[in-house]
Amino acid sequence: MKITKFGGSSLANAKQIKKVFDIVKADPDRKAVVVSAPGKRFATDTKITDNLITLAEQVRDGKNTAKILTIIKERYMNIINDLDLGQIVKAKLETNLQKMVTDSYTSYDHLLNTFKASGEDNNAQLVAAYFQQNGLAAKYISPEKAGLYVSTQDGHTRVLPETYTNLEKLRQIQECIIFPGFFGVSKEKQRVTFSRGGSDITGAILARGLKADLYENFTDVDAIFAANPQIVAQPQKIDHLTYQEMRELSYAGFSVLHHEALRPAIMANIPIRVKNTNRPELPGTLISRTRTDNKYHITGIASSHGFMSISIKKYLMNEEVGFGAKALNIMAEHQLSVEHVPTGIDEISLILRADQFKDKEEEESVLQELKERLAADDISSEKELALLMIVGEGMISTVGTAAKAMTAMANTGVNLKMIDQGSSEISMLFGIAAADEQHAIKALYNTFFKV
Ligand SMILES: Nc1ncnc2c1ncn2[C@@H]1O[C@H](COP(=O)(O)OP(=O)(O)O)[C@@H](O)[C@H]1O
Numbered sequence: 222m223k224i225t226k227f228g229g230s231s232l233a234n235a236k237q238i239k240k241v242f243d244i245v246k247a248d249p250d251r252k253a254v255v256v257s258a259p260g261k262r263f264a265t266d267t268k269i270t271d272n273l274i275t276l277a278e279q280v281r282d283g284k285n286t287a288k289i290l291t292i293i294k295e296r297y298m299n300i301i302n303d304l305d306l307g308q309i310v311k312a313k314l315e316t317n318l319q320k321m322v323t324d325s326y327t328s329y330d331h332l333l334n335t336f337k338a339s340g341e342d343n344n345a346q347l348v349a350a351y352f353q354q355n356g357l358a359a360k361y362i363s364p365e366k367a368g369l370y371v372s373t374q375d376g377h378t379r380v381l382p383e384t385y386t387n388l389e390k391l392r393q394i395q396e397c398i399i400f401p402g403f404f405g406v407s408k409e410k411q412r413v414t415f416s417r418g419g420s421d422i423t424g425a426i427l428a429r430g431l432k433a434d435l436y437e438n439f440t441d442v443d444a445i446f447a448a449n450p451q452i453v454a455q456p457q458k459i460d461h462l463t464y465q466e467m468r469e470l471s472y473a474g475f476s477v478l479h480h481e482a483l484r485p486a487i488m489a490n491i492p493i494r495v496k497n498t499n500r501p502e503l504p505g506t507l508i509s510r511t512r513t514d515n516k517y518h519i520t521g522i523a524s525s526h527g528f529m530s531i532s533i534k535k536y537l538m539n540e541e542v543g544f545g546a547k548a549l550n551i552m553a554e555h556q557l558s559v560e561h562v563p564t565g566i567d568e569i570s571l572i573l574r575a576d577q578f579k580d581k582e583e584e585e586s587v588l589q590e591l592k593e594r595l596a597a598d599d600i601s602s603e604k605e606l607a608l609l610m611i612v613g614e615g616m617i618s619t620v621g622t623a624a625k626a627m628t629a630m631a632n633t634g635v636n637l638k639m640i641d642q643g644s645s646e647i648s649m650l651f652g653i654a655a656a657d658e659q660h661a662i663k664a665l666y667n668t669f670f671k672v
């Protein structure tokens with residue numbers, strides 16, 4: 222049995238939804254279909270989710286919402302018309318939207334989550350109606366009905382364990398299940414979304430809950446490539462990679478699969494296959510616990526920006542018991558998540574996402590507090606950092622990867638600010654200026670893949 226997720230690009234208009242129907246119909250093993258909200262139809266288009274966020278903000282600010290509501294409604298109405306879905310589906314959409322904007326909410330957060338979730342929820346109802354109209358027995362199931370429960374901890378949405386027991390019951394449903402991605406429900410019965418791109422997570426949760434043999438993730442590229450195709454032209458396709466490799470690559474910037482989608486699949490040892498909705502005949506990329514040998518010892522090179530570092534210097538830091546723990550505790554007290562901690566003898570750097578600070582004032586006050594409470598000699602911060610990651614199980618048995626990478630970057634004038642290697646030895650992390658990100662990726666790609 223397969224769980225099949227289609228991303229926003231695969232459901233952006235009626236033409237794409239027809240392709241989705243053909244794909245699902247072609248294989249009766251496709252027991253449940255997880256859908257995203259309509260995504261971009263062309264590069265400069267806006268995703269429905271972004272329109273819904275704008276709508277929520279306008280409601281919060283007491284602005285006139287007529288224009289944005291019309292945009293959202295017309296986006297769905299165009300799809301409904303082009304699929305010949307008729308009056309009942311139209312009326313249902315109208316009712317859903319009307320209810321959404323007139324309901325009362327316990328907080329802005331509740332309103333925002335409900336609005337965002339509606340993108341997927343309305344799309345799932347529409348897709349189910351289209352499948353039924355075309356003779357495929359399909360049933361829309363909501364996260365409320367299925368018991369997909371979540372909680373929020375430190376701003377992150379996490380699935381609750383009982384969800385898996387609840388989802389297993391869906392195996393008894395005869396029809397093809399059409400399930401909205403991106404959100405679950407809290408114990409207070411409120412809709413809560415995962416982070417952006419989170420329909421991938423729903424797909425993985427369903428795959429685990431329904432004990433699927435395969436989790437298929439349909440998107441708009443032929444495969445996962447060794448580098449972001451928006452940076453490197455026609456990069457190598459990856460045929461097969463391990464969960465661990467994908468976890469590291471998606472964390473570091475391969476947005477094609479959400480990094481939190483790996484855990485449920487790993488826990489149940491369910492392989493994931495990434496495929497192209499526009500060319501479903503291609504094999505795509507397989508992600509599983511172990512993999513066949515790769516021609517290259519590096520599997521992929523990823524990057525993402527928006528990071529900053531805080532460097533704390535103190536003479537004889539190496540002899541002070543618990544210095545690092547103290548620094549991290551202060552960050553935790555401010556709800557700041559630190560992602561990497563490279564250290565020297567008398568220096569420690571904290572690498573974190575810069576957008577966690579509300580403003581310059583907050584940043585300066587945290588820096589001052591760190592300096593005082595740690596009795597540091599000096600403290601400084603650097604913004605506009607990018608993290609670049611080279612990943613590959615083959616690195617364990619290969620000498621000289623770091624030297625090769627550093628030479629490649631030095632040759633293109635990229636200044637390395639930080640190097641970190643995970644203890645698993647399957648990845649290496651470099652901190653560079655965000656302005657250097659694109660040419661660093663190109664230089665590394667040419668070094669490791671154009672051999
Ligand atoms: N290494 C990579 N391999 C393939 N695609 C990548 C990679 N890195 C980034 N991407 C981008 O991920 C996109 C697909 O992810 P996403 O936009 O979330 O799709 P969907 O709409 O299907 O959810 C691709 O169009 C591509 O631009």
Ligand SMILES: N[C@@H](CC(=O)OP(=O)(O)O)C(=O)O
Pocket residue numbers: 227228229230257258260268270271340402403416417418419420421
């Ligand atoms: N629609 C949500 C969730 C999602 O996963 O979308 P997509 O499949 O288009 O990445 C978002 O835009 O974040």
